[in-house]
Structures are given as structure tokens and as C-alpha cells.
Amino acid sequence: MKSLKQFSICLFGALMLMGAQANAQLNVPEGSQRGKVSQRVGITDITIDYGRPSVKEREIWGKLVPYGYNNLGFGTSTAAPWRAGANNNTIIEFSHDVKVEGKNISAGKYGLHIAVKEDGGATVIFSKDNNAWGSYFYDEKNDALRVDVQTKDVPHTEVLTFSFPEFEANSAVAALRWEKKEIPFKIEVDVADIVMKGIESDLRNSPGFTQTNWDNAANYAFNAGKLDKALEWVNASISGNFFSKETFGNLSLKSNILAKQGKTAEAMTFVDKAAKLGNATEVFRLGTGLIGQGQKDKALAILKDNVKNSNGAWPSNYGLAKGYAATGDFKNAIKAINTSMTKAPDRFKQRLTGELEKLKKGEDIN
Numbered sequence: 001m002k003s004l005k006q007f008s009i010c011l012f013g014a015l016m017l018m019g020a021q022a023n024a025q026l027n028v029p030e031g032s033q034r035g036k037v038s039q040r041v042g043i044t045d046i047t048i049d050y051g052r053p054s055v056k057e058r059e060i061w062g063k064l065v066p067y068g069y070n071n072l073g074f075g076t077s078t079a080a081p082w083r084a085g086a087n088n089n090t091i092i093e094f095s096h097d098v099k100v101e102g103k104n105i106s107a108g109k110y111g112l113h114i115a116v117k118e119d120g121g122a123t124v125i126f127s128k129d130n131n132a133w134g135s136y137f138y139d140e141k142n143d144a145l146r147v148d149v150q151t152k153d154v155p156h157t158e159v160l161t162f163s164f165p166e167f168e169a170n171s172a173v174a175a176l177r178w179e180k181k182e183i184p185f186k187i188e189v190d191v192a193d194i195v196m197k198g199i200e201s202d203l204r205n206s207p208g209f210t211q212t213n214w215d216n217a218a219n220y221a222f223n224a225g226k227l228d229k230a231l232e233w234v235n236a237s238i239s240g241n242f243f244s245k246e247t248f249g250n251l252s253l254k255s256n257i258l259a260k261q262g263k264t265a266e267a268m269t270f271v272d273k274a275a276k277l278g279n280a281t282e283v284f285r286l287g288t289g290l291i292g293q294g295q296k297d298k299a300l301a302i303l304k305d306n307v308k309n310s311n312g313a314w315p316s317n318y319g320l321a322k323g324y325a326a327t328g329d330f331k332n333a334i335k336a337i338n339t340s341m342t343k344a345p346d347r348f349k350q351r352l353t354g355e356l357e358k359l360k361k362g363e364d365i366n
Helices: 002-023 191-203 211-223 227-238 248-260 264-277 280-292 296-309 314-326 330-343 346-360
Strands: 034-041 044-051 091-094 098-100 103-105 108-116 121-127 143-150 152-168 171-188
Touching: 034 152, 034 171, 044 152, 044 171, 103 143, 108 171, 121 171, 143 171, 191 211, 211 227, 211 248, 227 248, 248 264, 248 280, 264 280, 264 296, 280 296, 280 314, 296 314, 314 330, 314 346, 330 346
Parallel strands: none
Antiparallel strands: 034 044, 044 091, 091 108, 098 103, 098 171, 108 121, 121 143, 152 171
């Protein structure tokens, strides 16, 4: 009985040791170390996490990386694409819904695979399985998206590298470079729609208790061309809420929104209200903005009042010169800009001198 008990204790200890050994992992560098690269488009983050093998004088395309889909001799996949890197899954993540090569894909993490073609094309695959080891267990049933792209010949790149060589306000190009091949794919983001949805959500929460946030929201919507929503938000800033009040900023913005909507007469009533609340520089901008809208007579009237209300501050006289020039009255424009030059800071006088010379030639300075 005693020997049986001792055997049981030894067996239990051996099993515990085997379990500990099975679970223990040494923290050592991978043969091909991991890399991570990201790019923000608007407020959308695109991140690629990947293993970075080196060429090491090996023949890459068609050899180390076989063309097309292959049985790798391990795992469950009998038609596996390339894992677009080394070791574990290459992972691409989008923080919002995007388009890749014109096709929709939802926000989230995806295993990134590539089937390279011998003729210079490639199929880029986004798999919902992002936890696999490479492509050994790839299953096309998990594909979220496939897009076909053309590869490019580039100078030698020793270590596999993902980058974003091109980006614009609403898009970025992600590209894999290795050896003498580049595999690019374009990612497009509906920045305005994403930001607008985010703003709507924010305004329903704590940021919505601050007037400045409604002004900023209305400004963004106006610049994005979302005029109805811009008007809704600026109206909330002006009246109807505990924080609401009329300011130069929200009144002048409302006038711009109404003007864009073609409601010129209504827009001008808010110009008049805004002008009473602005300082000399703000009314200068209001008046010159009216010139840009083609409202030259209204601009001149606003800019004349600005001189009276600001005790002749130099920006007001400069604005008046622009108002006169817009209406073709160069004689009074010259008088106004000369008055402005006597009070303007030195750093502005060279610019004013240049515009004075234009006025003397009968040229508009707007």
C-alpha cells in the first residue's frame, strides 16, 4: 500500500512537471522579427503587423514564395496563398469601414494573404481568421474580401517592408516591398461621413454641453458641404439651449451657410448682426468674405462702419481700401490704404506698399 501511494505521488509530480514544461515559453527573438506600420486617414487608423524576412541571396518569387495557391505540406489548407510575411499571420486592421481597391470592407482585424501571379498580378486577400499561423490553415470560406492588383518592379529591398508610400485627405496606398517587387493596394476612407457620425454621437454626450463644440461641429459640416446639418448645429449654438448665445462666430457662420444655400437676403440679416459683435479684425474678414461672395456693396457698407466703430484701427482702414477697390473706387481706396499704413505694424507695411502700387495702376487688390 505504501509503495502504491509513493508511486501515485511520483506520477502526479511528473505530470505536473510535464504540464509546466508544456506551458513554459522562452521569450527569445523570432528569426524574422515583427514590424508594425500605421497610417491615419482622417480619423481612421490603418495598421499592418507583419513578420520581416530578409532576401539573403535567395530566389524569392516563384521559389521561396510560390506563385498562386499551394499545398504547403502542413496544416489543413491544400490551396494556400502566401502569408505576406514570415511566421504568424500578417494582420491588417481598420478602425472604421473602408474601401480597398473600390470594394467595401468593415472595420476590424484581418489576416492578410497574397496570391502572387507569374504574369505580374496579385490577389490580395483579407481573411476573417486573423489568428492563424501563416497560411497553413487558410480557408477561403473565411475571406472577407479579395482584390486583384498589379505588381511593380522596384529597386532591391532586402528586408520585407510594408509602407504607405502615397496618401491623400481621403485615401492611402499600402504597399509590400520585397526583393525587386512592390505589391500596392489603395485604401479609401469616407472621412466626412465617419467624422459626421462621430460628431453626432459626441454631441449627444458630454461634449454636447459646450457651446464651442456646436460651433466647431457646424464649421466642420459647412466645410464638408453638409449644409443642412451645419445649419441645425449652428442654430443650436445660437438659441434653444442653456449655453446658447449669439456671438460673432456663430452669426457669421450662419450667414455663410444661408448664402451657400442661396438664401441671400436672409444671410445678409445675420451679417448685420455679426458685424455689431465683431472686433476690427473679425469684421475685416467678414467684409472681405462678402467681396468674395460678390456682395460688393454690402461689403463696402460693413467695412465703412468698421472704421467708425473701431476708431480707425489699421485693419479697418485696410478693409475699407479693399471695399473701395472692389467697387472700382481706386481714389478712395488709395486714401484708405495710406491711412492704414500710418498705423500698421512694420511687418505688414511691405505688403501694404505693394498693394498701394497696384491701386495706383487701377488694379483690384482683392
